Amino acid sequence: MADRERKKLEKSLKPHWVWAIAFGSAIGWGAFVLPTDWIAQAGPVGVVVGLSLGAVLMMIIGVSYGFLIEKFPVTGGEFAYAYIGFGRTYAFVAGWFLTLGYICIVALNASALALLAKFLFPSFIQTGNMYTVAGYDVSIIQVAIASAALIVFALLNIRGASFSGQTQFVFSLILILGITLLALGALWTEGPSITNITPAFSPEKSVIASIVTILAIAPFAYVGFDNIPQAAEEFDFAPQKAFRLIIWSLLAAGLAYSAMILITASTMPWQELLQQIERTQSVWGTGDAIQSYLGRVGVWLIALSVCMGIFTGLNGFYISASRLTFAMGRARILPGLFRKLHPKYRTPYVGILFTMGVCLIAPWFGREALLWVVDMSSTGVAIAYFFCTATAYKFFHWKKDPSNSNRKATVDPLRKFLSLIGMLSSLCFLALLLIPWSPASLGRESYIALAVWILIGLIFYLLNYKRYSHIDRKEMNYLILEKEEI
Template identity: 55%
Template sequence: MSGKNLTRKKLDKTLKPHWVWAIALGSSIGWASFVMPDTWMGQSGPLGVILGLTIGALLMIIIAISYGVLIRNYPVSGGEFAYAFLGLSRLHAYISGWFLTLGYICIVALNATAFSLMLKFIFPNFIEQVKVYEIAGWEVYLTEIIIASVLIGIFTLLNIRGTTISGRLQFIFVAILIAGVLTITIGMTSSAETSFSNLTPVFTPEISALAAILTIVAIAPFAYVGFDNVPQAAEEFKFSSKKALTLIVLAITFAAAIYSLMIVATGVAMPWQQLSEANHAWGTGVVVQEVLGTGGLIVLATALTMGIFTGLNGFLISSSRVLFAMSRGKVLPKAFSNLHSKYNTPYFAIIFAAIVAIIAPWFGREVLGWIVDMSSVGVSIAFFYTTYTAYKLLRWNDQDPKFDPELHIVSPGKKVVTLLGMVASLSFLVLLLYPASPAALGIESLIALLVWVVIGAIFYIGRRKELMKYTREELAYLILGEEKFKLNKDEDK
């Protein structure tokens, strides 16, 4: 390295294995498994949703193999941002980090507004106070904005105080969530008022079974986004990074099971087509209250609340760590990597992510939904960077002319899997962006995507001069903790 006297800031190692598993699972589940079943069944039918989400989970596990390889060898904050730099260049690292930041922060906001939606369902007269305006057909109330803001503020304070508190709370929230899902599923399927015959037809009649399944497969990056929170926190592991892949696979498996259980628990209550056409604000809440009464609704609301809390907490951790890593890697201003004098947490990054998340509810849930849909593209891009880098890191054998024992790993089996992960990532992008795809993004989401790309390009141009002051070796030290790095010596300056 040159004589710039670089100082690499580090985070404390406080996270235990079961906390990390809870971060991955709780972030993957969030609010969607409790709010979306009737909507998803309306698109694809019960079996179409279950098969689509199961296939999506298998694809996520294939992609997760690449994460396991990279976390094991590079347990640093930043995840996909660091991996894109590792395998390609500082520009690609910026692109990956830019999309991830938006996606993560918007999911924080989406979970907060989901809490307001739940309260609106239970206490409509209380929530629908002081209508501010209507945007994209969605009525925005000051009460729900305040509730979302207060909730985000609470988790901001918890995160500033460190992952010891937020990690322990995450595990408790996930335990309550799982207990609630099991209670609701057993209650709904064993009730005399419900029937498995209500799950027929198993696919929506309007489209083919394949199209129904692919429609759900395409949302897998959204449904399971959260398992990739594990690499964001890798620098804070208080255990061997070798365990990361096992924790991720367990989290994805549990998430797929919870999604499927909630589809069944919702669908057995009444003919699913009838439920979908009713267009309830919270279809699952309606049928659970009708079948299990107020007690059942309380259990469901508690599980949903835990899902919201875990999503808020997990993505606030991840978004702040991406911002911290980008700042440490000189992509963002220095303030984002400032650490709290007492708790050694990236407090400015946490506060910044919270402020952006608090602004989002003012745009209404419909507009926020467009942005989140668009963020699925960004997550898929991050998946591709990760699988591509893992593919480059792995070698078929040690006779490869490019094999470096200090850098590369011989594992032909995993190399094949990383290649499959690359194909899966690109497939998600095709499903989301190809106009004829059954899961193509709407025009509003595409416009949001274009706007974010333009803003990102402008910001990068403004930061490029500062960023280019550092050599690749210097950035490798700051981002990866490596003084020398050779994987991509030919980076285009």
Template identity: 50%
Template structure:
């Protein structure tokens, strides 16, 4: 590992460590609930407008398969480095502190934005289900979006509640995450069965399968391009690796199960929306919530209630999962003194990284006041940060398979080096390379202007602002970080003694 410091390692200060409390079912729920979130219930109309029912389903299926390729690298590195920080720690181990800061900075943005967006999604749901409460006290308009005091308060309350639950401890948040996921899956299955059995359902005659204004491949590719955003959340698993109360070897299987079920949920909700009514007519109407209108028209208040419960559970799993991921990433970066070390403090009773949780809550409390449209610009560009983290992970896994000593360190125990070499084959190297190419392809789809999924000018502007802000913080802390030797940094972040 490269860096500025060359002093001998000193391990006098205590390295703060998190308690091992997470069960496998809780981690699976974290990955699934974070990956599905609110989008599966709110955006099917938008996806069908872009790609048609079949194009959207195929796009999510292909995107999920590509995510599974990337997940192989995650499984390898979780087993090798079962510490908090995930991609940040991996980048540090293989490429040094500068790359770690870059990866961690963009990933922090992605996690915090998704927390904020889930809170705003709950306010959007309230606008549809409880408009008399959510649309009280119109304040102003931002980017064509009317901001109401009622929805701001709803989003604020959700952010505060989940911050409190996460500070209380991982046992409480883990159990709730599993309950939320089970209720959500039962709701999705019930709606799909209902559409299949309802005499007025149109699931057997969904036409056209693709939009008329573009080719089938262009339609599918537009959905594939958003896979990093659609499935973001399975990468929350390595952030909690230090807290596994089970072998890290199981992590890969849990991630695969979560991505597979997430793809099925996306497909199911597209089918529910298209099967409940004519999707072309629904898209032409440009409704505020197409899936809500479709389900309500077919099932009435019962359907609306079932959908509202399902989307509420999806939002809660997203809030809970990304609070966990963001706070653990901040904890790892604080422990490595890449950001103020106060972020490495643990709650004296609950042993949770409460400073990071409070920070995420504080930043996100600002978001509801800017309106959902402005927030979407920031969230769209945060997909770049998540994709950068994916690519770094695959790069590290590839380097580990080729040069384990370059990642594990020159002083790594011979037994550990031999164990890694025994797991390495031409196939693992090919999978790692495919993961890198997949990550780069996703970046190109987001950043190349001619791409069907290219970021808007507003999102690119927000991305530039975030890059400049990160550069300023890096320069301000550069001298302080240079005082920390590579050995000490490796000990703090990776636990290498």
């Protein structure tokens, strides 16, 4: 039957490429652009402890991802998992919020490239200033740089998953090399000292508040490891390996974040560094810190690292956004165009072009306005984590049910406990973001953006409800999971 048409993606991704997709996406530009912002909020040790605890919680959440990838190696990730555990309406909720999160991160990576250009060539970038949004000058050159990056990486992704995987691995290796050289420079040159990281925590907050402030952003900091399930249908290896790839990618990301925080904070007393950034109105505090001990060579070294982080972020989230929209199109919740594959490269090119088209709007609104939306998108990522862990929790059992000896149940109390911890962690992340008196609460603009996205999603769901709800259960199982019975 034509209605049962279920197009498949080609199995072409090798394990080290998938690891690079997860690691590179989790690091992105954040490890190189945000250290001074985070240090200002929590102090150097507060950031390292918060991010390390966040990595541990992500690993616990990763237990649920590893299990579900092994059982259901299909593209769609949390969209598919929410459907398995809670049905089609909640699948739409998870998919809708996650789509927003992925698209926002693509746009933010492109804007980070423009920010880097503004730091390296300030006079050239400012010549095309057009207007100001939320205190940020928008120039035609910045718009052109961000737009060019979006177009180039869209075209690269259309060429195939294997091509994207290979380039992602190379970018990740260069990124790791860059961090290593920056660390060696801090050890061997005069100026940087471990004594500069004192006070360890923000003097304006308690130790707990400092750590919690950073812990709340863990879903945003580490979003990227969940690109692994989005690519599960394209593995050319056993899906059982996915859990190990998740753990290794999170471990590497946590070490990379911590290294850049300590490198930045060690360059000079960190409170003095923050005062200098404020006094000079620097657009990139981390770049200033590196320049203070490695000079212009250090600036170009960290610039190369930032480029690699941006490229891995663009590449990884283009993959995830397009696979997610492909899965939702295949389930008939999005228009049929989204389930089309490129006639030559067999990639979900409509989702790639859609992501590019939406993101090309973002550079015109300036970086500050975009940050409001990205802060809000952390909520969507936390919602997706919840659905994944809650579905895994329903699969696992504490013990065999004696009243039904024939019941097929996965008796695994340890993994059920870990999925429970992951589920509670996801709810805590949501609470930290959404409760107004939380130290990590969203700003007013982010709340407004969240409300707008919920309203758009509600309208979209109601417009598509008739088509989506009239597909019977077995048919929907097949479209999403390639099996009629779960």
